[in-house]
Amino acid sequence: MEWYILKSGAILAALLLFYKLLLEKENMHNFKRFYLLFAVVAAVGIPLITLTTYVEPTAGNFDPVLFHYSEEISVAESKSFSDYMPHVLWAIYAGGVIFFSFKFIRNLREILLKIKINPKIKKGIYTRVLLREQVDPHTFFSYIFFNRKKYEQEQIPREVIIHEEAHARQKHSLDILFVELLQIMFWMNPLIILLKDAVKLNHEFLADKAVVEKGVHTAGYQKTLLQFSSGHLHSDLVNPINYSSIKKRFKVMKTHTSKKAIWLRSILILPLISLLFFSFSNKEIVEREINVLPAETMNTTTLMLEVDNSGKFYFQKNETNLAELRKHINNGSYTSYHIEVAENAPSSIMIDLRQLMAQNRLAGSVALCTTKTAMQDKATPEMMAEYNRLVKYYNALQNANPEGEIQVKQEDINRIMAILGRMTPEQKENAEQIKFDVPPPPPPAPTPQPQSPPAPEKSSKNVDVPPAPPAPVMGNMQAPPPPPPSPMESVKDWIEEGAEFFYNGKKTTDQNVLEIVKKNGGKNLEVRVEENPTGKTVKISDKKSLNHNPPTSSRDGLKILPAPPVPSENKQPPPPPAPPKTSSSENLGFIYTAAQSPPSQNSNTLEYVIDLAKRGANFYIGPHKYSHEEAIRMVKKSTNEVSIDVSKYPDVILGGC
Structure with a gap:
């Protein structure tokens, strides 16, 4: 704000100095009128203009910036008077604006009140207002004010009336109102007062010129002006006939400026305006943007x-x-x-x-x-609609056959129980009530007991001992299973499938996973692959250190098996471990993982589910698969009796959750 005021004042001072030295005394009053108005616009507008210069970026513009961080605790400093100085200056400025606004409104109200309460005489486009007080003739827009007594006694000279009509016809009041409003905003600039005086004096030059052009003798007109130089006070918003220096008006009245002089002074204004424009406008240097090819752009959108x-x-x-x-x-x-x-x-x-x-x-x-x-905290409207449709269908079948049994599809039962487990208590109250018998899940298949061969009957007879089986021939040995894919190939396959990777429990990127596997060569890494509705999730951990002969252990549903022994020439190699039946644990090229056999039935449902999870079971509610943690959480929250179907183990179907 301070720089703007200084620049605006400097521009106005330069233009006023040029006016005083080369224009004011010349008989080119219409040009001077517009010059003064332009001076106001230039002083206000030029400091607001910004000239932008575009430069090519250099290598030095891309040097990295070093940031220094300090851990020192800053202590709040007490504020001095200089800290409040901006508030004080703004308060002073606001006070000046209020003062000059009040003065402007008061003067305007006085003029309008004079027009309203005093008698008026309409003369063409002009209105003559007759006042009781002793005043010199003056003008405000098309209103010309005269002393009533002198006007009625015809003591007002004709040249005075022509002078005031010239003010009204040329609308000099517009210039005065514009400068007055400008003074309200820039009251702290004393040059505004000089500008207002110059504008009003030039208005008198224009009115005097109009009188002389009407054929009035110059000497007689000058005597008339001296008669009205009484010095009566007038409002700042009017054009009184005796405004400013009578001597200066007489001198300009006799001056004749040639067209050549007018053109010369007009041309001199152009370099002055150019100098002020480039000196006091704002400068901004902007580097041109570098258009980088999309392949080279480091875009992280x-x-x-x-x-x-x-x-x-x-x-x-x-x-x-x-x-x-x-x-x-x-x-x-x-x-x-x-x-x-x-x-x-x-x-x-x-x-x-x-x-x-x-x-x-x-x-x-x-x-x-x-x-x-x-994640959803309750059943969705689509789920509620599906639940109500299924329950209504089977309720209708039950009503049609109240005595007999109805056949309910297992997949519909699973879906009904899955949605019921998602419902809130309020949703359960508003949902369709089940009126048909829900069949229990099928019991788990009995574990077949190994049948021992019947004991040979005792006999005193000599029994021929069968001959020993022939030694295995190396050419007929069963070939070992094909080697699993390399770790890098497995990771690349998962990347192509759009898998999501976690390393030591933290989410990581595809590139980081490739670097980790490449660095370790696939050794000492534990990998777990989980399927979900959105794709695969691969969890990699190096928390387990594997030795050359790792012991058989079980952890989080994964069973680590020792590597198969190398077959010898005289011994049939054992068959390889069976591949897992579920996608939650895979042969990854790092370790062999497989689900364990189901545990024995437990009367505590929650403990039984936890035991199943530890042994690598896959939990389903209807067609949807859930992780171990989600299955355990649903069983904990369930208020209904939970059914557990292990007939397709390691796939376990939960009902009633």
């Missing part, structure tokens, strides 16, 4: 997607489709993606999305793949 339960997906909160999404990705403006998926979103939509992301990642436009499943 993340593509945000949301998928709801109905399968609709949204880009930046707006619903979109695969075709439009492919256009956004192909533009090369995204290097990663983040998908928030509702828990019951169709898996087909996620497969399409993940394939699209994987393709673009392989092309180099996606560097980070992350997915997030939006």
Whole structure:
């Protein structure tokens, strides 16, 4: 603000100095009128203009910036008077604005009151207002004020009336109002007062010129002006006939300026304006932007997607489709993606999305793949509608056959129980009540007891001992199982499938996983792969150190088996361990993992589920698969009797959760 006031004052001072030296005494009053108004506009506007210079960036512009951090605790310093100085200055400025605004409104009100209460005479486009007090003739817009007594006695000279009509016709009051409003905003600049005096004096020059052009003798007109130089006070908003120096007006009245002099002085203004413009406008140097090819651009923009339960997906909160999404990705403006998926979103939509992301990642436009499943705290409206539809259907069958039994599909029962487990107490009260008998889950298949061969009957007879089996021939030995894929190949396959990676419990990127596996060569790493509705989750840990002969152990549902022994020439090699039946544990090339046999039935449902989880079971509620932690949490929260079906172990079906 201070710099703006200084620049504005300097511009106005330069323009006024030029006016006083070269223009004021010349007989070119119309040009001077517009010059003075332009001086005001230039003084206000030039400091607000910014000249922008574009330069080419240099190598020095890209030097890294070093940030120094200090751990010292800053102590609050007491404020001095200089800290409050800006508030004091603004308060003084506001006080000046209020003072000059009040003065302007008071003067305007006085003029309007005179027009309202005094008699008026309409003469063409002018209105003559007759006042009782002794005043010199003056003008405000089209209103000309005269002393009533002198006007009625015809003591007002004709040249005076012509002078005032010239003020009204040329609308000099507009200039005065403009300068007065400017003075309210820039009252602290004393040059505004000099500018206002110059504007009013030039108005008198214009009115005097109009009188002389009407054929009035100059000497007689000058005597008339002397008669009205009484010095009566007038409002700042009017044009009195005796304003300013009579001597200066007489001198200018006799001056004649040639057209050549007018053109010369007009041309001199141009370099002055140019000098002021480039000296007091703001300067800004801006480096040109470097257009880097998309392949070289380090863009870290993340593509945000949301998928709801109905399968609709949204880009930046707006619903979109695969075709439009492919256009956004192909533009090369995204290097990663983040998908928030509702828990019951169709898996087909996620497969399409993940394939699209994987393709673009392989092309180099996606560097980070992350997915997030939006957890729900209650059953969705779609789930409630499905639940009510199934229950109403089987209730109707039961009502049609009240005495007999109805056949209920196992998959429908699983779905009903799964949705019932998601409901809140309020949803359960409003849901359709089950009126048919829910069949219990099928009992687990009995474990077959190994049958021992019957004992040979005792006999005193000599029994021929069968001959020993022939020694195995090396050419007929069973070939060992094919080696598992290398760790790097497994990781690359998971990356192509769009898997999500965790290392020691923390989320990591595809590139970091490749570096970790490459560094360790796949040794001393424990890997766990989990399937979920959005894809695979791969958890890698180096917390277990594996030796050359690791003992058989069980941890979190994984069983670590020792490496198979090398077959000898005289011994049949044992068969390889059976591959696991579930996708939650895989032969990864790092360790061999497999689910253990189911534990014996336990009367405590929660303990039984925990024991199943420890042995690597896969939990299902209906068609949906849940992790160990989710299954245990659902059993804990369930208020109904939970059924456990282990007939398809290691796949365990839970009901009533």
